[in-house]
Amino acid sequence: MRGPPRGSGPHPPAMPPHPWTRYLRRALAAAAAAACAAALPAVAGVTMTDPDGNPIRWDLDIEQANVVQGEVTWFLDPRGVTEEPLGDVTEQDALYAAFAAWESLPGGQIRFQEETDRRATERNAKDRVNFISWRKFVLGPFTLAATFSASENGVLTDADVVMNDQERFVHWATTTPGTGGHADVQAVLTHEVGHLCGLDHSPVAGATMSYYIRVGSISGRTLEGDDASSYLDAYPPGLDTEHGSIVGTLRVGRRRTARGIPVFALDPATLEPAGCSFTDDTGLFRITGLAPGPYLVAAAPLADTGPYSTWWSASPARLEAAFLGAADPEAEDGVPAEVIVRAGVPVVAGEASLRKARRRGRRDPDGDPEHARGILLGAGAGGAFERALDEDWFRFHVDGTGPLEIRVIAWGIGSAADADLAVFDGAGEEVLAASFDQRPALDVANANGDAGVDPDPLLTSFDPPAPGDYLVRVRAQPQSGYGSPGAFYLLRIRPLGPP
Ligand SMILES: [Zn+2]
Numbered sequence: 001m002r003g004p005p006r007g008s009g010p011h012p013p014a015m016p017p018h019p020w021t022r023y024l025r026r027a028l029a030a031a032a033a034a035a036c037a038a039a040l041p042a043v044a045g046v047t048m049t050d051p052d053g054n055p056i057r058w059d060l061d062i063e064q065a066n067v068v069q070g071e072v073t074w075f076l077d078p079r080g081v082t083e084e085p086l087g088d089v090t091e092q093d094a095l096y097a098a099f100a101a102w103e104s105l106p107g108g109q110i111r112f113q114e115e116t117d118r119r120a121t122e123r124n125a126k127d128r129v130n131f132i133s134w135r136k137f138v139l140g141p142f143t144l145a146a147t148f149s150a151s152e153n154g155v156l157t158d159a160d161v162v163m164n165d166q167e168r169f170v171h172w173a174t175t176t177p178g179t180g181g182h183a184d185v186q187a188v189l190t191h192e193v194g195h196l197c198g199l200d201h202s203p204v205a206g207a208t209m210s211y212y213i214r215v216g217s218i219s220g221r222t223l224e225g226d227d228a229s230s231y232l233d234a235y236p237p238g239l240d241t242e243h244g245s246i247v248g249t250l251r252v253g254r255r256r257t258a259r260g261i262p263v264f265a266l267d268p269a270t271l272e273p274a275g276c277s278f279t280d281d282t283g284l285f286r287i288t289g290l291a292p293g294p295y296l297v298a299a300a301p302l303a304d305t306g307p308y309s310t311w312w313s314a315s316p317a318r319l320e321a322a323f324l325g326a327a328d329p330e331a332e333d334g335v336p337a338e339v340i341v342r343a344g345v346p347v348v349a350g351e352a353s354l355r356k357a358r359r360r361g362r363r364d365p366d367g368d369p370e371h372a373r374g375i376l377l378g379a380g381a382g383g384a385f386e387r388a389l390d391e392d393w394f395r396f397h398v399d400g401t402g403p404l405e406i407r408v409i410a411w412g413i414g415s416a417a418d419a420d421l422a423v424f425d426g427a428g429e430e431v432l433a434a435s436f437d438q439r440p441a442l443d444v445a446n447a448n449g450d451a452g453v454d455p456d457p458l459l460t461s462f463d464p465p466a467p468g469d470y471l472v473r474v475r476a477q478p479q480s481g482y483g484s485p486g487a488f489y490l491l492r493i494r495p496l497g498p499p
Contacts, residue, residue, distance in 0.1 A: 046209070046230045046278060048149065048200045049311040053259075053281070056151040057198035057234045060109060064157065065128035068113065072196070074099075075115040077133035083167045085185050087174035094174050095132065098189035101208075101221065102197060105228050107237040107289070110197055123160035125150040130158065130196060132189075134165035141169045144183050144213065147195035159196040163188065170215075178218040178448040187220030188213060199230050201307040203262045203300075203414030204273045206452060210414075211307035214441075219452030225290075229265075229275030232289030244341035245288040248324070248349035250279050250299055252316050253356050258283040260302055260315025261354070263324075264413055265295040268338055271409045271492065278302075278312060286346065294338040297324040297349050298380075300413050301357075303486030317485035318357040321382040321413075323492075324349060335379045336492075357384065357485075366392050369428025369471050377404070380492040383474060385417050385482040393428070394472040396493055398464045403496045406435075406459040408474060410489035416481025417489045419474050421457040426469035435459045436477070461496060 047055040060070045067073070080091055099112045120129040125148060139146055143164060150158040163185075164170045173182035187208070194209045202209040206219070207226040223231075232243060246265055252258045263285040265275040274295065275287040287297075300321035305313040325337025339349050366373045366383075372393035375381050383392045398404070410417040422434040435457040439446040446453045464470060474491055481487045 046200045046202050046276060046308075047234045048195070048198050049309045050151060050154060051310060053311045054154040055198070055234065056149070056154050056156055058110065059155045060235070062155070065118065066115070066130050066158065071111040071113045072130065073113050073115040074130040074132055074196075075118070075120060077121075077131065079133070081134040081163070081172060082136070082165050083171065085172035085174050086179055086182055087176075089174035089186075091134075091174075091185055094186040095189050097186050097221070098193045101190050101223050102193055102231065105223060105231060106242060107232055107240055109235040109237060112193075123148060123162060125158050125160070128158050130160065132161040132163075132192075134163045136165045138162050139164040139166075139169075141166075144170055144215075145188050145192050147192050149195065149198070156198055161189070161192045161196060163192075176218060177445075177450075178216045180216040180444075180448060183213070183215050184218045184220065187218050190223070191220055194227065194231070197231065198234055199227075200309050200312075202226050202230065202276055203302065204264070204276050205411045205414060206272070206454070207276075214447070214453060216448050217452050218448065219450060222450065225272075225274040226276050229277075229287060229289035233277070233286070236288070241343050242291070243289045244292055244343050245286055245290060245346045246275075246295065246297060246339055246341060246349050247284070247286045247346045248297070249351045250283045250285060250324075251351070251353045252319060253353065258316060258354075260305070260308075260312035261285075261299055261319065262302055262414060263287065263297060263299045265290055265339075265341075266298055266409075268294050268296050271296070271407055271412070271490075273412060276413075278315075290341045292341050292343050294340050296336045296380075297339055298322065298336070298409075298413065298490060299324060299352070299354055300382075300415065300488055300490075301485050303414050303416060303484070303488075316356075319485075320355045320357050321384070321415075321488040321490055322352075322354055323380040323382075323490060324352045335376065366394070369393050369395075369424065372428075372471055375472075375491070375493060378494050380490055382488060382490050384489065385419075385476040385480055385487040387482055388476065388480075389478065390476045390482055392474045394474070394491065394493075395426075395469060396472065397469050398495075399467050401464050401466060403461040403463050404459075404493060405496050406462060406472060406491075406493050408457050408489050408491050410487075411455050413490070414486075415488045416484065416486035418455050418477045418480035419457055419489055420477050421459060422473045422475070423459065423462055424471040424473060426471065428471045428473075432465070432470070433459050433462045 173179040201211040204226040208220045261279040301319040302315040323336030372395035437455045439454040441453045
């Protein structure tokens, strides 16, 4: 179980309640290798936007009361937290560390300084004091913290951070490793400083800017590739010789408007997201701040528009998750294309059309070994859980006995699906290998350590006993989400090269 969702809260404008819409199902990657228009989307990375879709950020070149000599100022309320956090580190030092994490990103532009002249006693969207405080009665029980931002014409003018000071709801700690049942001050502040910079939540679950932060985890103290990617997009270095970007266009069926679809640049070996962006109104996306090298690109529905700027609520929900770039648009489950990123120039991922999720009837077309979907070695396939303990079966063929890697990514790209994975013999009877969670929450080293929990399953080296047909079962664990738009996954089976 993912534990109760612990967000670190909405930033204004307050998010309206959103309906949970339908489900999605299997995916397809129908991609044409057509060249993409040279146009770039207005919004990239995952930055906060105003109601018209304009990104909002600090203008470091224009002096205002809280931007002094190009540095964004902040003021920590000296009243502190009512219940002293567990651990030896002060809230102030945790805050310094949170700012330092963003300042130390390679190519990062923002510098911060403590406000020494202008004080404030309460949050105020108009006083241009970036006020950071612990407060009771501002935030609900499931919200650890929230950043309240104000902007004019796309330029941030004020950002106040409120940390939840109700002991009934939140206990705080600064210990390393983290302490179970206690939210980590530095991790949560690092997230809020991301909002203070103008970044929105990220669907990448392992990112510091993810909406969900596991209480007891300190993994949010360090920034992930995805955090850096959005940040570098919002504040691009003048001449960036270290990073490149991927651009492309997505459509949903024949629809041109496809705003708010998350697109991920994935490490081809680990499928870890290195960057994420949302498509704009015309389906364009741009993922920036990527280290040179190969990537796979995948798209998925936005499981829940609630945690994001309201602009993204037009995101289509009934959509199949897919790797992009299968050469044959008719192929059901294609081999994802590698995109090679080079420093300095955007590389075009091409144009892809995503499938709308089909509504499934009572029948489950791939719910048993007899009806398993075929998947090629090296290929990826999308799927989704529609019911509790849902099972999806895949069949693959091997000509040899070399080791295979079988991987599911779901949680990592913002899905509520929690899958387990098992390989069966060709008759679907004998289990040859199985995997539950890569980094289980039951292991304290994950739950409270740097790396964090990763509930996506992985079989690192499956050695087929003989050439022939095998079956893979992807199954919803008892606590998995299902039915909603959020319970999608991507499966990939690939031969491992010689070590
Ligand atoms: Zn947040």
